[in-house]
Amino acid sequence: MTHALLLSFSPHGKAAQTFKLARALLRDVVPDAQVTERDYGSQAQPPLTREYANALTTPGGLSGSATALSEQLIVELEACDLLILCTPVHNFTVPAALKAWIDHVVRIQRSFTVNEQFEKVGLLKDRRTFVLVSSGNARKGHEPDFLTPYMTAILSTVGIQSVDFVYLPAMVRGAEAVNRALEQAHQQLSVAISSGL
Numbered sequence: 001m002t003h004a005l006l007l008s009f010s011p012h013g014k015a016a017q018t019f020k021l022a023r024a025l026l027r028d029v030v031p032d033a034q035v036t037e038r039d040y041g042s043q044a045q046p047p048l049t050r051e052y053a054n055a056l057t058t059p060g061g062l063s064g065s066a067t068a069l070s071e072q073l074i075v076e077l078e079a080c081d082l083l084i085l086c087t088p089v090h091n092f093t094v095p096a097a098l099k100a101w102i103d104h105v106v107r108i109q110r111s112f113t114v115n116e117q118f119e120k121v122g123l124l125k126d127r128r129t130f131v132l133v134s135s136g137n138a139r140k141g142h143e144p145d146f147l148t149p150y151m152t153a154i155l156s157t158v159g160i161q162s163v164d165f166v167y168l169p170a171m172v173r174g175a176e177a178v179n180r181a182l183e184q185a186h187q188q189l190s191v192a193i194s195s196g197l
């Protein structure tokens with residue numbers, strides 16, 4: 001059985017268009033999937049604690065309580081074989097809520113390690129991943145896009161290489177533009193999800 005993890009990093013949480021689209025698609029395309037839904041957008045992770053920062057940067061300093069939240073988020077991620085991240089673009093890049101999740105999930109000697117060539121090597125297994133990106137801008141190329149290369153690099157750092165991006169542009173330009181973006185994303189995503197299962 002497919003275990004999907006559906007995460008929202010929008011301030012709208014589970015009411016975000018990207019989240020609602022992904023949820024509906026999972027119901028249609030993979031009706032027997034076990035789906036875990038989380039709103040990490042309107043209820044973002046707390047700021048990193050000093051103990052957590054010390055635990056990550058002090059050799060041998062990984063302690064249970066400092067890394068408890070990080071561990072919980074990594075275990076949740078490890079349990080899925082289909083990962084869907086729903087995120088808006090904020091100021092050309094990922095929203096702070098997504099960055100907070102990343103800072104808890106990308107943890108040395110847990111989700112990645114460093115080899116003798118000083119390269120970061122992922123320790124999680126690869127899994128089918130979709131990043132649904134909602135933006136106000138009408139189309140890609142109109143402004144810098146730091147989100148796509150950043151998410152590609154950071155997911156790869158923990159071992160997740162099978163990543164597809166689905167863009168929903170012009171989401172602030174009225175109902176017609178929103179419907180068009182949703183329709184195109186629905187089509188792209190339903191083909192992609194069903195072909196990979």
Ligand SMILES: Cc1cc2nc3c(=O)[nH]c(=O)nc-3n(C[C@H](O)[C@H](O)[C@H](O)COP(=O)(O)O)c2cc1C
Pocket residue numbers: 010011012016017018087088089090091092093134135136137138171172
């Ligand atoms: C703080 C903030 C910054 C934003 N920055 C950008 C941006 O740099 N580029 C862009 O295209 N849209 C930007 N937007 C618009 C959002 O990406 C757009 O409204 C998106 O559809 C929101 O998705 P959501 O409803 O899932 O949160 C920004 C919105 C906010 C609130």
